[in-house]
Amino acid sequence: MIPIEWYKQFHRPKTYVTLGIAAGFSIVLTVVLAATGSGQTEFVGDVPLLMVPRTSGFSVPIIALSSTMKFFLPLAVCLFAGESVAGEAGWGSLRYLLAHPVTRRRVLWSKAAVAGFLSVLAVLVLAVVALIAGGLAFGWHPLSVGDGSASTPAHPVVNVIQVGTTFAHLGIGVLYVGAGMASIFAVAFFLSTTTRRPLVAVAGGVAVTIISRIFNADYLPGIQVVNNYMPNNDIDLWQHQFTRPADLSGFPHFLVLQVIYFVVFMALAQLWFTHKDVLD
Amino acid sequence: MIRIELLKQLRRTSYWVVFGILAVISVVVTIIIGLSSAATPERLGDYGSVIPNSSGFTMAAIALNALLLFLIPLAVAIFAGESLAGEASWGSLRYLASRPVSRQRVLVSKLVVAGLYSLAAVVLVAVAGLVSGIATFGWHPLSVIDLQQASPFASGLTTFSPLQALGRIGLATAIVAGTMIATFAFAALCSTVTDRPFSAVAGGVLFTFVSRAVNDVPGFHVLGPWLPVTDKGAGLWTQVLFRPTDLSGYPHLALVQVAYAVVFLGSGWIWFTRKDVLS
Numbered sequence: 069m070i071p072i073e074w075y076k077q078f079h080r081p082k083t084y085v086t087l088g089i090a091a092g093f094s095i096v097l098t099v100v101l102a103a104t105g106s107g108q109t110e111f112v113g114d115v116p117l118l119m120v121p122r123t124s125g126f127s128v129p130i131i132a133l134s135s136t137m138k139f140f141l142p143l144a145v146c147l148f149a150g151e152s153v154a155g156e157a158g159w160g161s162l163r164y165l166l167a168h169p170v171t172r173r174r175v176l177w178s179k180a181a182v183a184g185f186l187s188v189l190a191v192l193v194l195a196v197v198a199l200i201a202g203g204l205a206f207g208w209h210p211l212s213v214g215d216g217s218a219s220t221p222a223h224p225v226v227n228v229i230q231v232g233t234t235f236a237h238l239g240i241g242v243l244y245v246g247a248g249m250a251s252i253f254a255v256a257f258f259l260s261t262t263t264r265r266p267l268v269a270v271a272g273g274v275a276v277t278i279i280s281r282i283f284n285a286d287y288l289p290g291i292q293v294v295n296n297y298m299p300n301n302d303i304d305l306w307q308h309q310f311t312r313p314a315d316l317s318g319f320p321h322f323l324v325l326q327v328i329y330f331v332v333f334m335a336l337a338q339l340w341f342t343h344k345d346v347l348d
Numbered sequence: 349m350i351r352i353e354l355l356k357q358l359r360r361t362s363y364w365v366v367f368g369i370l371a372v373i374s375v376v377v378t379i380i381i382g383l384s385s386a387a388t389p390e391r392l393g394d395y396g397s398v399i400p401n402s403s404g405f406t407m408a409a410i411a412l413n414a415l416l417l418f419l420i421p422l423a424v425a426i427f428a429g430e431s432l433a434g435e436a437s438w439g440s441l442r443y444l445a446s447r448p449v450s451r452q453r454v455l456v457s458k459l460v461v462a463g464l465y466s467l468a469a470v471v472l473v474a475v476a477g478l479v480s481g482i483a484t485f486g487w488h489p490l491s492v493i494d495l496q497q498a499s500p501f502a503s504g505l506t507t508f509s510p511l512q513a514l515g516r517i518g519l520a521t522a523i524v525a526g527t528m529i530a531t532f533a534f535a536a537l538c539s540t541v542t543d544r545p546f547s548a549v550a551g552g553v554l555f556t557f558v559s560r561a562v563n564d565v566p567g568f569h570v571l572g573p574w575l576p577v578t579d580k581g582a583g584l585w586t587q588v589l590f591r592p593t594d595l596s597g598y599p600h601l602a603l604v605q606v607a608y609a610v611v612f613l614g615s616g617w618i619w620f621t622r623k624d625v626l627s
Contacts (some may be wrong), residue, residue, distance in 0.1 A: 069351060121429060135561075135564070139557065199619065251509070268544050271546075278418045278422070279373070281417070282377075282414050282415065282417070282418065282419065283377075283380075283419060287391070287409065287413075287417070288377065288381075288390060288413075288414050288416060289385070289388045289389070289391070290377075290380070290381035290384065290385045290388045290390055290400055290410075291377065291380055291381065291384075292384065292385055292388070293380060293383075293384040293385070294380055
């Protein structure tokens with residue numbers, strides 16, 4: 069089942085276009101940084117991390133991940149997850165798929181596996197292309213990161229992170245962002261089993277991302293109680309790896325939260341899909 | 349025409365869902381703040397600071413501040429994007445266009461109604477915040493700190509009487525609605541071009557993202573003042589909650605919004621009056 073689904077999804081223009089946009093974003097970002105403000109200090113994230121792109125190509129994947137993890141990557145994930153089952157229903161071929169001598173559960177999970185793989189691939193493509201493009205433009209030098217929250221105008225706090233360590237931090241960052249997409253993926257995938265219009269499922273997943281953005285203590289400090297339970301809010305914690313001492317205390321909470329969202333919504337998806345009357 | 353259009357749209361469930369979500373989120377924000385951290389200062393735009401439990405009026409401003417980033421532009425894009433493309437997707441645009449009414453009038457009444465709905469969405473956010481805020485925190489004078497004026501020697505604190513606060517909030521709502529004009533016009537243009545409402549809505553939303561993204565790219569800062577949607581422009585409404593009120597940014601904001609509106613709505617008009625309506 070998985071190879072068939074894989075083959076089917078991989079021959080759709082949507083897959084190429086989405087992955088192409090992820091790669092294109094990184095390249096455009098590098099070109100713009102190189103052409104315009106590469107000597108200026110960039111403020112990245114909420115820490116904020118202060119980086120001068122020209123001094124190290126590693127700054128480009130950090131900027132690329134930071135600027136896409138809150139909307140564009142969730143959107144790509146929603147496209148893959150939301151289309152998976154609803155897309156089949158939209159073409160009217162879902163009933164024929166289920167007429168095969170394969171359990172519904174297996175159909176569902178092979179679709180989920182392929183959509184999940186493509187989602188992770190989107191994150192990877194974005195980061196790897198940014199790493200290569202950034203390195204070609206500015207070189208893979210040790211990364212100097214200013215810690216914006218610890219610095220004062222009189223005492224800038226700058227840490228120089230060696231190439232190997234930066235590489236490891238980036239790898240963990242990619243994994244963290246990828247794992248952080250699990251909640252949104254599961255919501256969009258669940259919606260995908262309930263509707264035959266793929267756009268509804270995609271829009272629903274994006275809506276969850278947006279609601280997470282609104283109930284965010286960075287904009288609304290009073291909302292602190294719910295902040296830590298929103299699916300996408302703590303997606304930026306990986307940036308803290310680049311401060312010294314690195315504060316990683318939020319990691320376990322966020323990852324457990326992702327697992328909970330994932331399990332709940334995937335279970336709902338399975339429950340719904342195995343019981344529904346498939347008419348499309 | 350306008351009355352028919354207004355009634356037609358009023359019966360659509362999806363529009364009520366949009367209004368419902370806007371109102372519910374404003375109210376939920378009030379409830380969460382009221383239950384958990386009513387005394388924590390909230391930021392308004394770049395320089396405003398208010399303490400929610402000091403007055404119910406703060407919640408109207410907080411709701412506007414929280415929703416103008418994504419949800420209000422989304423609602424505006426939905427109303428503008430659905431206007432003509434929605435009709436086209438039902439396949440009834442051709443019948444509408446074949447009536448003895450000029451296309452221009454069809455377009456104008458569609459857009460006037462979409463504009464009224466968009467305005468209603470912004471007002472609804474403020475009203476839902478205001479009503480839930482006053483119910484939670486009471487009808488008290490509104491105190492706002494202007495962090496630009498605040499220093500060790502001056503608090504930057506301004507207090508408005510309840511009625512003044514009501515007026516200022518009304519003015520703020522109007523300005524927030526004004527910052528949506530370019531987004532509205534672009535989604536409306538998309539709506540005349542495509543037959544798929546979703547594409548028109550997505551076009552409007554993408555427009556705001558692209559504008560914000562371009563604004564965030566260092567080196568493109570020269571373009572900043574001329575972009576339709578920026579953090580600076582979107583935060584300008586907070587000025588009317590400060591005293592002394594610095595109105596100097598508004599003429600430029602209005603100029604930019606109107607310029608985009610003229611270009612996009614003009615193109616939409618040219619396109620729609622000349623296009624072959626096939627759906």
